[in-house]
Amino acid sequence: MLKPIRLSELRQLPGQKTQEVRFRQFFAGFESLTPVEGSLRVSHRGHFVEVRAQARTIVTLTCHRCLQQFNHRLELDVEEIILIREPNSGPPPLELELKEEEDLLESLPPNGELDVEDLMRQYLHLEMPTQLPCRPDCPGIVVESAAPAGDPRWAPLAALLKEIS
Ligand SMILES: [Zn+2]
Known part of the structure; x- marks a missing residue:
């Protein structure tokens, strides 16, 4: 179980204000054949939080052509920016407007915490391939x-x- 990361504590870390957690576990709500193994790095960057997640596991998929089940090696490498701002506080700060819109979907209040367990679960679900054949031929x-x-x-x-x- 990954512990949520408090922004207030992250902000007080010396140097890069970065916390890195390594994990090897199953995630509730995400079916995998082997434990998900990886790391998650969260950095406080003032107006936003930078998340870098890397993970790998093996999942069972159903081939969309022959409908047979097969094992698939799932690997993810995700980078995400999460804005730090009070809810309903208007548009994001100017310096962030250049970033792509889809990177800015999430935001957290300054005193909030990042539910990294839930975040990882979301990343895993997003990485699940749809319509993958069991083999190319x-x-x-x-x-x-x-x-x-x-x-x-x-x-x-x-x-x-x-x-x-
Ligand atoms: Zn097949």
Whole structure:
């Protein structure tokens, strides 16, 4: 379980005002075959917080072509800016306006805390691929008519079909 990081404590850290946590754990609400292993670095930059998250794990996906389950190595490397400001305090400070809009979706009050457990869970969900084939040449669900009986070249396919059904 990752502990939330208080902005007030982060602000008081010497030097780079940076806290780094390493973890190896399962995340509630995110299914993975192996524990998620990685690190999270949070830096206080005055008007905003800089987050850098790196993690890897193995997840089970369902192939969108043949509908078989397969294991997939998930790796993420995310950088995010979270604004520090009171809620409803108007537009972001000038110096941040150059950054891309989508980077600024989140904000935290100055006395707030960053729920890094929840943040990691969000990153993991965002990284989950949709519509990934089990292998690049996955033929998909092979229909019976594509496998003429008696042709030995189709034997492996027929066996595979049997396995699926
Ligand atoms: Zn497949």
